[in-house]
Amino acid sequence: DVKVTQSSRYLVKRTGEKVFLECVQDMDHENMFWYRQDPGLGLRLIYFSYDVKMKEKGDIPEGYSVSREKKERFSLILESASTNQTSMYLCASSPQPGLASHNEQFFGPGTRLTVL
Amino acid sequence: QKEVEQNSGPLSVPEGAIASLNCTYSDRGSQSFFWYRQYSGKSPELIMFIYSNGDKEDGRFTAQLNKASQYVSLLIRDSQPSDSATYLCASRSYNTDKLIFGTGTRLQVFP
Numbered sequence: 001d002v003k004v005t006q007s008s009r010y011l012v013k014r015t016g017e018k019v020f021l022e023c024v025q026d027m028d029h030e031n032m033f034w035y036r037q038d039p040g041l042g043l044r045l046i047y048f049s050y051d052v053k054m055k056e057k058g059d060i061p062e063g064y065s066v067s068r069e070k071k072e073r074f075s076l077i078l079e080s081a082s083t084n085q086t087s088m089y090l091c092a093s094s095p096q097p098g099l100a101s102h103n104e105q106f107f108g109p110g111t112r113l114t115v116l
Numbered sequence: 117q118k119e120v121e122q123n124s125g126p127l128s129v130p131e132g133a134i135a136s137l138n139c140t141y142s143d144r145g146s147q148s149f150f151w152y153r154q155y156s157g158k159s160p161e162l163i164m165f166i167y168s169n170g171d172k173e174d175g176r177f178t179a180q181l182n183k184a185s186q187y188v189s190l191l192i193r194d195s196q197p198s199d200s201a202t203y204l205c206a207s208r209s210y211n212t213d214k215l216i217f218g219t220g221t222r223l224q225v226f227p
Binding site: 031033040041042043045048050058090094096102103104105106107108109110 | 147148150158159160161162165167204206208213214215217218219220
């Protein structure tokens with residue numbers, strides 16, 4: 001079974017703090033993703049990585065950065081947290097498409113971040 | 117802009133009935149389609165994917181794809197209260213590894 005883990009289920013931070021969200025997958029997947037999910041807005045892609053040290057902006061990258069130094073680990077960084085970054089953050093991973101795969105994404109349990 | 121549209125619901129069905137969840141997509145280059153189930157407060161869980169026109173069955177679930185109409189559906193037979201969740205539809209285009217998600221349909225199965 002694919003396992004995607006995230007460092008925290010719940011996190012409370014103060015405005016202006018630097019926040020690190022960690023994600024680890026154990027299936028040797030090439031692709032990793034960070035989303036945020038807000039009521040009525042669905043899943044919105046923040047950043048995407050298709051290989052170590054490679055990253056691509058998603059739909060809402062402003063206020064976020066990412067790091068992928070190892071294949072299994074993808075970190076999301078909030079340089080200076082703001083109240084509008086209060087949200088559920090979901091990490092996902094997927095294999096490259098191939099004979100047995102169509103890029104299906106597997107999600108971690110999520111981190112509910114509250115910025116006060 | 118590439119979009120995946122879903123009715124937000126809620127869709128209410130009695131226990132034992134067939135629940136039909138629908139999704140349309142705008143990008144004709146979409147190749148693969150995915151259905152996820154998300155319980156309240158939990159992360160999305162993959163139910164199944166489909167990439168060929170027609171039906172694909174897995175237990176009580178059947179995914180249907182009609183590329184000409186740009187339409188994907190998920191049928192849940194013998195619906196159970198434990199099926200009550202939000203169902204997300206997603207598509208992938210041929211030239212990307214990213215998925216485009218709909219906002220989900222909330223399903224309620226009542227006893």
